[in-house]
Amino acid sequence: MAKITVNCPNCGAPVEFSWASSVQSTCTYCNSILVRTDVDVKKVGEVGDLPNDASPIQMGTEGIYKNLAFVVAGRIIYEYENGGWNEWHIVFNDGTSGWLSDAQLEYVISSEYKGASGESIPPTHSIQVGKQFHWGDQTYQVTSVTQAHYKGVEGQLPFQFWDADDCIFADLRTTQGRFGTIDYSDGDDKPVVYIGDAVDYNDLKLKNVREFEGWTR
Amino acid sequence: MDQVSTAPPNIPRKNLRPSVVPKAVGLNCPGCGAPMALRTFSNAVNVSCPNCGAILDATDPKFKILQEAQRQYKITPLLPLGTRGKWKGVTYEVVGFQERTITSDGVDYHWGEYLLFNPYAGYRYLTEYQGHWNDVTVCRALPQQGKATYGTRSKDRLIMNGRTFTQFQTANARTTFILGEFPWQVRMGDKVEDCDYVSPPFMLSVESTGDEATYSLGEYTPGKDIWAAFGLPGSAPRAEGVFANQPNPYGDKPKDFWNLGGYFVSALVVLFVLSWIVSQHKDVFQENYSYRQTGQEASFVTPIFELGGHTSDVDLTINTGLDNDWAYFNLALINEQTGEAYDFGREVSYYHGYDSDGSWSEGGRKDTATLGSIPPGRYYLRVEPEMDPGHGVNYTLSIERDVPMFTWLWLALAALVVPPFFLTARGWAFEYKRWQESDFPIVTQSGGDDD
Numbered sequence: 001m002a003k004i005t006v007n008c009p010n011c012g013a014p015v016e017f018s019w020a021s022s023v024q025s026t027c028t029y030c031n032s033i034l035v036r037t038d039v040d041v042k043k044v045g046e047v048g049d050l051p052n053d054a055s056p057i058q059m060g061t062e063g064i065y066k067n068l069a070f071v072v073a074g075r076i077i078y079e080y081e082n083g084g085w086n087e088w089h090i091v092f093n094d095g096t097s098g099w100l101s102d103a104q105l106e107y108v109i110s111s112e113y114k115g116a117s118g119e120s121i122p123p124t125h126s127i128q129v130g131k132q133f134h135w136g137d138q139t140y141q142v143t144s145v146t147q148a149h150y151k152g153v154e155g156q157l158p159f160q161f162w163d164a165d166d167c168i169f170a171d172l173r174t175t176q177g178r179f180g181t182i183d184y185s186d187g188d189d190k191p192v193v194y195i196g197d198a199v200d201y202n203d204l205k206l207k208n209v210r211e212f213e214g215w216t217r
Numbered sequence: 218m219d220q221v222s223t224a225p226p227n228i229p230r231k232n233l234r235p236s237v238v239p240k241a242v243g244l245n246c247p248g249c250g251a252p253m254a255l256r257t258f259s260n261a262v263n264v265s266c267p268n269c270g271a272i273l274d275a276t277d278p279k280f281k282i283l284q285e286a287q288r289q290y291k292i293t294p295l296l297p298l299g300t301r302g303k304w305k306g307v308t309y310e311v312v313g314f315q316e317r318t319i320t321s322d323g324v325d326y327h328w329g330e331y332l333l334f335n336p337y338a339g340y341r342y343l344t345e346y347q348g349h350w351n352d353v354t355v356c357r358a359l360p361q362q363g364k365a366t367y368g369t370r371s372k373d374r375l376i377m378n379g380r381t382f383t384q385f386q387t388a389n390a391r392t393t394f395i396l397g398e399f400p401w402q403v404r405m406g407d408k409v410e411d412c413d414y415v416s417p418p419f420m421l422s423v424e425s426t427g428d429e430a431t432y433s434l435g436e437y438t439p440g441k442d443i444w445a446a447f448g449l450p451g452s453a454p455r456a457e458g459v460f461a462n463q464p465n466p467y468g469d470k471p472k473d474f475w476n477l478g479g480y481f482v483s484a485l486v487v488l489f490v491l492s493w494i495v496s497q498h499k500d501v502f503q504e505n506y507s508y509r510q511t512g513q514e515a516s517f518v519t520p521i522f523e524l525g526g527h528t529s530d531v532d533l534t535i536n537t538g539l540d541n542d543w544a545y546f547n548l549a550l551i552n553e554q555t556g557e558a559y560d561f562g563r564e565v566s567y568y569h570g571y572d573s574d575g576s577w578s579e580g581g582r583k584d585t586a587t588l589g590s591i592p593p594g595r596y597y598l599r600v601e602p603e604m605d606p607g608h609g610v611n612y613t614l615s616i617e618r619d620v621p622m623f624t625w626l627w628l629a630l631a632a633l634v635v636p637p638f639f640l641t642a643r644g645w646a647f648e649y650k651r652w653q654e655s656d657f658p659i660v661t662q663s664g665g666d667d668d
Contacts (some may be wrong), residue, residue, distance in 0.1 A: 054258035105339030
């Protein structure tokens with residue numbers, strides 16, 4: 001089941017599930033959040049007011065990472081006490097999913113790391129700054145633990161994600177400039193690990209980005 | 218799902234997020250009513266009123282006041298807010314300024330931090346202290362820890378990107394002035410522990426609040442580069458003193474000089490050997506003489522000989538048969554055509570014998586004098602030997618043309634070695650001044666340990 005187009009069960013507009021991995025999408029006309037199952041597509045919610053963020057990235061932004069072209073397919077928006085950040089769902093042209101996170105214009109590209117066995121990652125109440133994990137050939141050290149809340153979604157996501165509440169994230173770094181995140185948004189006992197790299201905006205060679213009044217790119 | 222309609226529905230599309238982000242307009246400070254600008258779109262978390270200095274919540278449509286104005290003085294930043302320039306290949310705008318202050322031994326030291334912004338590339342910083350500038354970015358990697366011991370003291374070290382940084386200074390900094398907008402919470406009086414590590418021209422700074430640490434990397438930057446990039450009027454203020462990560466202007470120069478000196482010395486030796494080889498070493502005159510002090514006038518002249526080639530050196534060798542005796546020779550090399558004379562005198566003495574320490578000797582039977590820069594021509598020697606009355610000696614006078622001059626070699630060597638010594642000393646004095654400002658001043662032998 002690759003790219004499919006359906007009519008929004010709410011307003012009838014065409015809605016795309018562009019990749020085999022797309023599980024959730026939003027109707028760009030009525031902002032219904034749609035989830036596809038094996039048999040049909042149903043409306044599970046509605047996109048609320050999105051925060052007025054100043055990220056240059058938008059749906060359909062294209063870029064290149066490690067010689068692989070990607071396109072921005074969706075995003076999850078989080079807020080915490082010192083601001084907010086976006087997790088952009090990107091789909092590479094080999095069909096794999098990744099995440100481009102953008103926090104105050106600092107960019108990280110990551111993807112899920114399945115090498116960390118669930119048992120070795122402690123629950124949220126005992127994760128703390130300084131704790132180290134050995135994933136692959138690198139030592140990841142927790143540099144911050146953030147309590148954030150889910151603020152909204154946009155576009156297509158590789159999983160259902162529309163009713164989240166408060167989430168705990170632990171950010172990790174290495175001496176080699178690698179990044180890691182332990183994402184507890186599926187629950188305290190279901191941590192998901194993402195690892196990746198900090199990237200320079202210019203290195204991503206982004207196209208179809210937003211424009212800012214008074215600035216040329 | 219084969220009955221898909223691709224026609225848009227009969228309802229307007231909700232525009233959730235504009236693809237051209239407009240500038241915020243018509244903003245006023247809720248405290249004093251002064252008009253305000255927002256330069257960083259929705260990235261701003263806090264903004265300070267340029268008029269009254271109140272800190273406002275930039276994420277709140279009403280600009281809620283977070284901290285009432287509490288400025289004790291007003292600073293005009295060297296880089297005015299709103300100034301744009303191309304820096305490190307990106308167009309940046311100056312959007313924020315903070316003054317931070319540390320107090321050491323009752324004296325306040327202030328420095329300025331400028332926040333630069335580009336809506337795509339993000340943020341960057343420039344810091345300034347008494348004319349010394351640093352270009353600062355936040356580190357993405359964690360440093361590795363290390364330690365180094367210097368005598369009884371130990372300094373921490375941090376290794377980042379393959380560079381080793383040495384602990385320089387730890388201070389508690391507080392924010393004493395705020396202008397513009399920031400993507401994080403700022404308040405007057407904010408305190409942070411700042412620990413600096415240096416590896417000129419770089420400085421690694423660790424800012425700690427609670428259990429979180431932020432690492433940033435500064436690169437020492439000449440003020441004139443910033444003035445040029447941001448098109449600022451006039452010229453950058455002169456830098457005072459020596460800054461923590463200022464590159465030592467003598468840094469590699471002594472080393473270069475030592476290296477260069479090495480090349481020159483090698484070159485000199487080669488030149489010397491070559492000139493030795495190509496020298497004519499021509500024996501132009503040799504004659505045996507005998508002298509006995511009889512109290513009568515003993516001067517005589519030699520036959521004329523030819524000094525050929527170009528202006529060069531001449532060696533005169535006196536080889537005597539002296540034995541526990543001395544002789545003095547008044548000599549003049551005279552040009553037969555011009556009458557020009559080179560007067561000189563040589564004493565030859567040779568003594569030897571036995572005493573309680575064994576055999577000893579002093580002086581020698583043979584003496585060589587080198588006359589420099591003698592033009593070619595026909596010459597003769599005037600010779601007047603002197604000895605004690607009744608004494609006599611047999612001797613040979615020989616003249617050799619075009620001999621290499623060792624003296625020049627020694628002078629050239631000295632000339633090559635003195636500058637690097639001088640530069641090394643200057644470089645050391647610079648490092649001394651640098652570390653006097655740190656928590657680890659260099660302790661001189663006479664100064665003793667002040668800990």
